[in-house]
Each structure stands twice: as C-alpha cells, then as structure tokens.
Amino acid sequence: MSDENKHHATAAAILPLVGGAENVASVAHCMTRLRLGLRDRSLVRDEQLKALPAVMGVVEDDTCQIVLGPGTVARVTPEFEALVEAERTGAATASPAPDRGDGPVTAEALAAQGAALRAQRKARNATPFKLFLRRIANIFVPLIPALIGCGIIAGLNGLLVNLHWLPGVTPALAAVASGFMALIAVFVGHNTAKEFGGTPVLGGAIASIIVYAGVADVEVFGRHLSPGQGGVLGALGAAWLGVCVEKWCRRRVPEALDVLVTPTVTVLVAGLATLFGLMFLAGEVSTRIGDGADRLLSHGGAGAGFLLGGLFLPLVMLGLHQALIPIHTTLIEGAGFTVLLPILAMAGAGQVGAAIAVYCRLRHNTSIRTTVKSALWPGFLGVGEPLIYGVSLPLGRPFVTACTGGAFGGAFVGLFNQLGTDVGSTAIGPSGWALFPLLDGNHGPGRTVAVYAAGLVVGYVTGFLATYCFGFTKAMLTEFDTAPAPSAEDRPAPAERAAEKI
Structure with missing residues (x-):
C-alpha cells in the first residue's frame, strides 16, 4: 500500500x-x-x-x-x-473500521485507568486561568512547523559556516532561515486575533507595526523605538487590544459604515497604543525573560535543571506547561535558541527509562510488556503520551520514578549551562531524539549535541534504576507480574491435554 x-x-x-x-x-x-x-x-x-x-x-x-x-x-x-x-455532502461515505475485538485484559485495565486520570485532569484544568493559558498555546502551536523548518535550516547553515563550506550558498540559507523569524510577530498577531474572535488580518496588520523599520523614528519616554522591540509578546498584546477595539466598534458602528470605520479605527487606536506603550513595555518584559533565564542557569543550573526536568510532566498534567510556550518563543526570538527546552526534554527520557524497567520487572505480564514495546520507540522520538497514559501514570509509582530520571537528566544539562556551555533548541515542539537537528549553543554543534545526548543517557539510566529498584512494591508485583489466564480459545482440548501428559 x-x-x-x-x-x-x-x-x-x-x-x-x-x-x-x-x-x-x-x-x-x-x-x-x-x-x-x-x-x-x-x-x-x-x-x-x-x-x-x-x-x-x-x-x-x-x-x-x-x-x-x-x-x-x-x-x-x-x-x-x-x-x-x-x-457531509453525501459524495462518499467512510467505511467502518473492522472490529478488532478486545485486547489483553491487563492492558485494558491500565488504559481505563489512564482514561480516568485524563478525565480527572481535564476537570481540574477547566479553570479560567488554565483555559486562558490554553488559548495562548493555541496562538503559538500553529507556528511550530515553521519554527522547526527554519530552525533546522539555521542549524545546517551554521554548520556550513563553521566548516567554511559553500560560502556562496550560506547567505541564501541564512535568508531562508531568518525570514520567518523576522516576521513572526505578524503571524502571532494574526493567530491572536483569530483565537480571540477578531479579524485575523487586522491582528496581523497591527502586529506588523512592531517589525516595521520606520518605528526607529518614533520617540517614546525619551528613547527611540527599535524595529522588533517587544517581539512576540508585544504582538500578542497589540492584536488582543485590536480585537477589543474591533468588537467595541462592531457593537456601535452602523452596518452601512462598518466596512470603512471599524478596520480604520481598530488599526489606528491599537496601532498608536502599540507604538506609545505596548512596544516599550513588552520590550522590557522580553529583556527580563532573557536575562532571567541566563541568570537562572548560570548561577543555579544544576538545581534549576533538576526542578525543571523533574516537575515538567506534573506541570503538563496540570496544564501549566502552556505558559512556557511564549517564553520559549521569546528566547528563540532574542538569543536564537531556548535553553529551557533541552532541559524539559529530559522528562521524556525519564519516562523511557522507566518503561524499560517496567518491561524488565513484569516478565510474566505479556499484556503490559506488549504495550511498552509498542510505545517505546515513539517515546525515544519524543512522543511520550502512550508511555505516560498507557504505562507509568496508571501504575502510579513508576510515574514518580520516571520523573526522577527527568530530574537527574535536567540537572546534568543544567550543570553544563552553569559551567558556560549553553545547550539550546532553535524551535519548540520536538523532544527526545527528534530534537537533535534543532540543537544550538554557544560552543558549536559538536559540544551541544554531546551534552544533550549524555543528558538523555542520564535520564534513561536514572529512570530505569529508580523504577527497577523503587517503582514496585511487593504487592504491586504480585498483582501485575502474573501471566494472564489463557482464554477458552487458547486452552487445549481434552484430547490434546491427555496427549501432552503422555
């Protein structure tokens, strides 16, 4: 096929x-x-x-x-x-999927527990603050494919420059890699307006003011603005303000004049507010985010990495990880890479190590072992949901020990940041092995890749050892490490059993 x-x-x-x-x-x-x-x-x-x-x-x-x-x-x-x-149009009808029957009993029990935990998590996460964070994430998630593509091209271009290869091609690759990042504020503005119920193109138009070269002639608080000042945070705020102005106009402007008045007032009011307030404020916030990340890892890299790597998956369960997306994007926009993502990626390494330990400990439970085998390779590539919801989280203790693996892997990468070797990613989204093409840092790709790879190994090994040694009580082993009873179809017939005894 x-x-x-x-x-x-x-x-x-x-x-x-x-x-x-x-x-x-x-x-x-x-x-x-x-x-x-x-x-x-x-x-x-x-x-x-x-x-x-x-x-x-x-x-x-x-x-x-x-x-x-x-x-x-x-x-x-x-x-x-x-x-x-x-x-919907009646042109075709999808054929139903074949009935594959029930899976192994034990794996189904774990899957049911995982579904129940997801439902509980959804109920807990339906708070106004977390729903707001989810909307912010919806603005940035559609940008991830472009961030990945441009990030990989930027990494390839940096390698060619360092090796002094193809000098006639590297400027073109730099332009291809940097074009999106130069205008990312426009895309953020477009998506913000779309997410909050405004006209997307008006959000993009307002946000484009931030990257317009002519803003250098505008003076605010005694200082001239810089093109790009405020970045994605300024674009998000500007487009959201534009949505508020647009909705206000829609309620008050007569329909006959709406097509002329509403777009004009929206762009004018939100645009002036962006120039004379939002760009300056957002620029200060962006600068402090970058400085804060640098100070955090340069002074307490190992401890910060331990906490970030160990607590990332619980943050995901609580829905709070979405607050990190604009922070990642701001760091990429300012420094060219985010130093937080490789540390957070260690959480997935801990899950992989824990899953291998579960596979080794439950030698007689073919059901759970089959689930681990099917979910393990996606886990290596950074797709952790099957391992989390199908294995570690329903089992309970292995989820905690897996987080321990993430903590030690994060501490390892954070320690090198503390010692002066920045390990960053030029895009957000991928994790595990899929992050290798996006790695960047301040000491060249060789050292960056080596530190990240060693961090993964630390996460795998620690997650495995912690789970193997502490992930199961005796009662859990008695409950789970039992071969499932054969079904009626699998039981040999009486004649066959008699033949086996002969």
Whole structure:
C-alpha cells in the first residue's frame, strides 16, 4: 500500500470511530496529534480507536486528541478533512473500521485507568486561568512547523559556516532561515486575533507595526523605538487590544459604515497604543525573560535543571506547561535558541527509562510488556503520551520514578549551562531524539549535541534504576507480574491435554 493510500485508510478508519462527520465540529493538528472538536464525546469508541495500528494513544482535553506521531499527523489530517467534507455532502461515505475485538485484559485495565486520570485532569484544568493559558498555546502551536523548518535550516547553515563550506550558498540559507523569524510577530498577531474572535488580518496588520523599520523614528519616554522591540509578546498584546477595539466598534458602528470605520479605527487606536506603550513595555518584559533565564542557569543550573526536568510532566498534567510556550518563543526570538527546552526534554527520557524497567520487572505480564514495546520507540522520538497514559501514570509509582530520571537528566544539562556551555533548541515542539537537528549553543554543534545526548543517557539510566529498584512494591508485583489466564480459545482440548501428559 502506498503512503497516500495508507494515510487515507487511517483517516477512513478514524472517522466512524469518532461518531462520523456530523459529530466533527472542527479539525486541526499539532506536531503529533489530530485534534478534533466533537459535538458529542460519548460517540467516540475509545478502545477501538486505540486499537488502530496508526494510533499511538488518545488524549482527552478540550478537544479529542488522537496521537499519530510527527509527520504522519500532517498527512492524515487533510485526508480526514476531505472525508469529513465528502460525507457531509453525501459524495462518499467512510467505511467502518473492522472490529478488532478486545485486547489483553491487563492492558485494558491500565488504559481505563489512564482514561480516568485524563478525565480527572481535564476537570481540574477547566479553570479560567488554565483555559486562558490554553488559548495562548493555541496562538503559538500553529507556528511550530515553521519554527522547526527554519530552525533546522539555521542549524545546517551554521554548520556550513563553521566548516567554511559553500560560502556562496550560506547567505541564501541564512535568508531562508531568518525570514520567518523576522516576521513572526505578524503571524502571532494574526493567530491572536483569530483565537480571540477578531479579524485575523487586522491582528496581523497591527502586529506588523512592531517589525516595521520606520518605528526607529518614533520617540517614546525619551528613547527611540527599535524595529522588533517587544517581539512576540508585544504582538500578542497589540492584536488582543485590536480585537477589543474591533468588537467595541462592531457593537456601535452602523452596518452601512462598518466596512470603512471599524478596520480604520481598530488599526489606528491599537496601532498608536502599540507604538506609545505596548512596544516599550513588552520590550522590557522580553529583556527580563532573557536575562532571567541566563541568570537562572548560570548561577543555579544544576538545581534549576533538576526542578525543571523533574516537575515538567506534573506541570503538563496540570496544564501549566502552556505558559512556557511564549517564553520559549521569546528566547528563540532574542538569543536564537531556548535553553529551557533541552532541559524539559529530559522528562521524556525519564519516562523511557522507566518503561524499560517496567518491561524488565513484569516478565510474566505479556499484556503490559506488549504495550511498552509498542510505545517505546515513539517515546525515544519524543512522543511520550502512550508511555505516560498507557504505562507509568496508571501504575502510579513508576510515574514518580520516571520523573526522577527527568530530574537527574535536567540537572546534568543544567550543570553544563552553569559551567558556560549553553545547550539550546532553535524551535519548540520536538523532544527526545527528534530534537537533535534543532540543537544550538554557544560552543558549536559538536559540544551541544554531546551534552544533550549524555543528558538523555542520564535520564534513561536514572529512570530505569529508580523504577527497577523503587517503582514496585511487593504487592504491586504480585498483582501485575502474573501471566494472564489463557482464554477458552487458547486452552487445549481434552484430547490434546491427555496427549501432552503422555
């Protein structure tokens, strides 16, 4: 089967299991997940959905998130959208997925516990503050593919420059890699207006003021502005203010004049406020974020790395990790890379090490071992949801010991930052081995890659040892390390049993 047919088949199998086209309200995707807004969540057949070969896991949040993995999700999503549209118009009907039957009992029990924990997490995270953070994340997540692409090109260009290869090509690669970052404020403004219910192009127009070279002629508080001052934070604030002005105008301007008055007033008021206030304030905040990250890791790198690496997954469970996305983007915009992401990536290394320990400890439980084997390689590539929700979190103690692995891996990378070797990433989104092409630092790619790779090894080993030694009580081993009873189909017939005794 060709890749195109394979992705079409995956989309066709998913659609009926989420309630069909009429149940799909919205379709989007991020780095690894197909995100579906559903009208009735109860119509989703979770167990059959998880049984699909291409599906690595199902995460329930504000949307139904189906984990397909990097690369695959970007190819399945348009096929899924086409099927939804076709079914709605009656041009085609997706065929139902075959019934694969029930999986191993023990693995199903863990999956059920994982689903219950996700539901509890969703209920806890539905606070106004966390919902606001989720909206902020929705602004930046669509930018991740461009950040990754440009980041990899920037890394390749830096390697060529250091090696003095292809001097005639490197300026062109620098332009390709830097063009998006030079205008990222415009995209942030566009997405902000879209997320908060305004006209996206007006948000982009207001945010473009920040990167316009002519702002250097504007004087505020006795100082001239600099193009790009305030960066993505200024763009976010400017576009949000534009949405507020636009909504105010829509309520008061007569319909006959709306098309002329509302865009003009929105851009004028929000634009002047951006020039004479927001750019300066956001620039100060951006500077302090960069200085704060530098001080944090230069003075307490090992301790900070220990806390960040160990607490990142609990932050994810609480929904607070979304507050880090604009911080990452601000650091990338200012320094060219974020020093926080490689440390946070160590949390995934701890999960991988813990999963291997679970595999070794539960030698007789073929059900859980099968789940670990299927989720382990995605875990190496930074897709941690199948391991978290299918293995460590439902088991309880292995999740804690996995966080220990992340803490020690983060401390290792943080220590090198403290000693003067910055280890950063030029983009956000990837983790694990997938982060290697995006690594950057202040001492060249060789040392940066070596420190990050050694940090992963520390996370793997510590997560494994902590889980192997402390991840299971005797009662847990008695409960889980038992071979599942054979089904009626697997039991030999009486004649066969008699023959076995002879």
